[in-house]
Every structure is written in structure tokens, then in C-alpha cells.
Amino acid sequence: MPGLDGVTIAIVLLGIGLLGLVLRRDLVMKLLSLGVVDASVILCLIALGARRQGAPPILQPSAAAPYVDPLPQALVLSAIVINFALVALALVFVMLLVERYHTTDPERIEREIAAEEEER
Amino acid sequence: MIARTSLLLLLPIVAAFALTRRRRITAVIGMATFSLLLSGVYLLLYAPDVAVTEAAIGAALVTFIYVLAIRRTGRLVVVGDEAPGLLEREGERIIGLEHAILTGFAKHLGLDLVVHFLPSAEARAVLRRGEADLAAGGIVARHLEEGLRASSGFLETAFFDVAGPGPHGAEAGPPPSPTYFVDVLDAVREGRQLTATFDLARFLALSRLDLSRYRVRRLPGTEQYVFALQESNTELARRLEAFLLDLRASGRLETLRARYIQ
């Protein structure tokens, strides 16, 4: 099966990213783990479309090898840029949260918010 | 083919390395390396469009915004646990004697003051790693480990042992893992097992709760509350000493003390 090496590594990366997301207690590290999960999904899509001896899907007069599937690459191209914008937005919210509650520990932030809700 | 396999195998290693770092900046640089490796992998998977985009975005832009988000320039970063009267939260604000001193100091230096609340032991670890400038929150020189230095004291304190509940002579409970002071307050409210030593400010807060089921013992001697800095940060230490000296001489320290500590 072509691209199997890429798919397995993508699954491993998914595991690493999810573990980091769940186990790290720092909001910034959680965001970085989310970035790893993003990368794993994109890698999986690209790898599924790859061939053993393929050629990039750019039309060339001398077709040396069969072209690789262009569809996953198209799907993923803008996804990478969108991910950057969303990570920037998420980071802004993290910064605002940290500024307000003076800690990056999400459990502590939740407790503070619950305490504020009770006071109201 | 060989290149692709070796790059692919490197990916989880670099990712695991980056996500298990304690210092955030190291993790961010690790992720930049990961992005670059990933871009190479995309190229070898016959996806040059995606490779160029990933290289441009992951290696430069994403790294940059993370670095800016965790950058500390222009700020005076203080870490520590809450200590009632010295450094405590009241709704959205932070109040207390230490906070008043530190605000004045930050203004004197022309920096923003940023306070992060962490359990005391963790706060000192963060200070030693160089991720913060000062540690506060009811610290005493006796507790400081290697690599940290203490400022001069600004307030006297005594120490109190609190243990229990349980029959006298029972085994002391397991040492508590690093916790916030508010967790200790909760533990006492629920009457849970506790063995710890507290300074005066925290003990005063504790004593407002029902301590009848705990054994309380005052330890002999008095100490001074101090701020902790890194051993190597002589410049900041010098300016802090000068500032504290100034506070004492002008009598402002007394006024602040009276306001925050009854």
C-alpha cells in the first residue's frame, strides 16, 4: 500500500499530540500539542494520496512517472494557512486569560471562574 | 525512499521531545524544527505546494507568534503562592504588602509587573530556571535552595506546625505534593489529613477556620520575609536592595505594613 509509512507515522503523531494535549497542564503547551495533531492529520491526507514512485501533480511535458493524487494536497493547502490564523487567535485568548488570572494552569483558571460565578 | 523513511522516523522523536520540555521556549523551538522536518517530508511525498506553504508558515510565522506570546521583555515577572496579607487575590485585583512593594519597584524600573501564581516549590523551580525575575508570597531565606539569593527582609514572621486530625501520636500523613495555599485552606475546611509548617501570614488565615481538630505548635524563633532572586542576577538584586532601603528610610514601609498587616 503506497504511503503506508506516512500514514503510520501520522497515527503515531496523532497519539503524541493527543497525549500532550491531555497531560500537559500549561495552556501554551496544550496549544503546541494541538499543532502536532493538526500536522498529523495533514500528513495522513498527503500520505494517502502518495505513490511509490510518483511525480508531483504539476503538468510536465515529459511525464516520468504517474502523477500523485492532487486532491488531498488541494484540500490541505489552505488548511495550513487557516490553522496558522486560528492558532494566532487561540494564542490571543490564552494571553488574555493569563493576563486576567495570572496563571497558565487551566484547572486553576476554571476554579477561579467558578468562584467568580458563585459570587455573582 | 531512504531519506523519506528517516525523516518520517525523526518526526515523532522531535515532536515528543518538543512536547515534553519544561521550558516553553525550548518547546517552541522544537516545534519549529518539527515544522521544517515536516516540510521536507511533504516534499518527499510529492507535494511541493504543501511543502512550501508549511515551511513558510510553520517555521517562521507560528514560531514567531509563540515567541512573542511568551516573551518577557518589558515585564517584571514575579511568581509565588498566595499569602494572605502579603500577596493575595481579591476578585480581579491583587493586593497585599508584597504586591504594594513590588508595584512600586516595577514602576521604579519602568517595567510592567506580572504576577503568576504557582505553588511555592514550583515557583522557586521556575525562578531557578530563569523564567521569572522574582519569587514572592511569604518566602523565608531558610527555604531557599542553591542558586537563589534572598533580598533583605521587610517583615517579621514566626512559624507554626499544624498536623492532624487524628489521635495524638499517630503517624504523620504523607508529605503534601506541591499545592496552592487555597488547596490547603480547603483541606482544613474539610478536616482532611494535613502536616505542614506555615508562616505567620498563612497561619493567621488558617486560624480563622476551625482548627480544633489539629495540633498546633509554635516553633521558636523569628525570621524575616524576603524576596527571592536568582544567584546570578546581581543587577536586579542591587536595585531591589536600594529600593527597599529607600522604603525603610522614608517610612513608607511602615505605612504599608500598617495598612496590610493588622
Next chain:
Amino acid sequence: MRRVSSVLAVAAVLLIVGLCAALLLLFGYDGPAAHAGAPYLDRAARDTGAANLVAGIVFDYRFYDTLFEILVFGVAVLGVRFALAQEAPSATAEPIPESRIVRISADLLFGPILLLGAYLILHGHLSPGGGFAGGTVAGTGLLLCAVALGADRVAAFLHEGLLERLEWLILFAILFVALLPTLLGLAPLTGLLPRGVVGRPASAGPVLLLNVLVGAKVFIGAWAVIYAFSRHRGEI
């Protein structure tokens, strides 16, 4: 308590990963999705006029998706700018004195980086690159300038207000280009410009035009994010 929840979390993660692996390996390789790209390989060059098949799919066949992705990007950048505008900028500390190496290399590299970005954008339909990659590369060039000179100087040079309006203008231009063909009775979304001969620099009209517009939008968006972050967190 924390130990138990950590173990449970790890177990749940491993379960999810195992499930994904099983589904992928069982169904990912022979299902209909596996050969979804085959029709494009034969017809894309003729239909879109673009030698870069991926660009042809993104900006011609599947432009509808790309349209909304551009919108998402724009809204995210707007969110960043808006949320950070609420906070007062950090106390003005001394900007870090940049070494001569950074300044000289910024001088030398800025031009070539912009040129590379322009090349990627303008040749996106012929070779790898495109609007997204080219816009980001150009934005990184500005980032280099900002690191060397200071973000505020670069921002003063670029007239922030003008850039903001330009960004929205570009978005409306993209929407206009997308809607006009439908109104004129041509092929919807991308029927506006001729396809030309495959492989020529002036071919694949819609792809070329949209590459330029998207590249400009991403460039301005990236700079907006960089500037907002650097203003809020201290000098670059």
C-alpha cells in the same frame, strides 16, 4: 485523584488512536475516497488551463471551498486585531538593540524575499507555490524588517489604517470576481477570464487573478497578526 484521571486520559487517547488506525488501514485504501483524484488528473489541465493541478483544483474546481477558507482567515485575523486592541500596549521598554548582523542581513535579504514571494504568487499556476505560500513568504520578509528595525517603524512606513482598508477591499474584490460570472451568465464563480494555453505564464486567468488577490490578502493578514502581537507584548 490526578493519577487516576491521567491514566484514564491516556487510555482514552490510546483507544481513539487505535480506532483511527483501524479505520484508516481497513477502509482508507480501497474506498471511493482513495481514487477521488483520478478524474482531475486527466481533465484539469484542459479545463483550468493551469499546469499546477493543485492550484487548478483549489482556485477553479473547488473555489467555493477556498472562498470560505479565505473568509475564515480574514475573520481570524480580525479577531486577533480586535481582541488585542482592547488591551493597552505594553509599557514602552527599550527596544532590544539589534546587532549589525541582523540589520545588514535584513537589508540584503528583504528584496530577494519579496521577490520570492511575488514569484510564488505569480507563477502559482505553473509551479509549486500559489497565493497562500507566496503571501506568507512576503509576510515573513516584513517580519525580518520588523525584527531589524522595530515593528513601530515598519508600521509607520506602511500606514496601518490604509492596510486595514486595503484588506477589506481585497476581500470584496475576491467576492466580486467570484460573483460576477454568475451575474453575467458565464460559468459560475470562475468563468470570468480566459484559460489560455497551458504552460504559458499568462494562462489560467482565474487562477492567476485569484492567486494575486489571495496572496495580497494573506500578506496583509500575516503582517496584521505580527504587528498586533508585537505591540501587545513588548518591542521586537
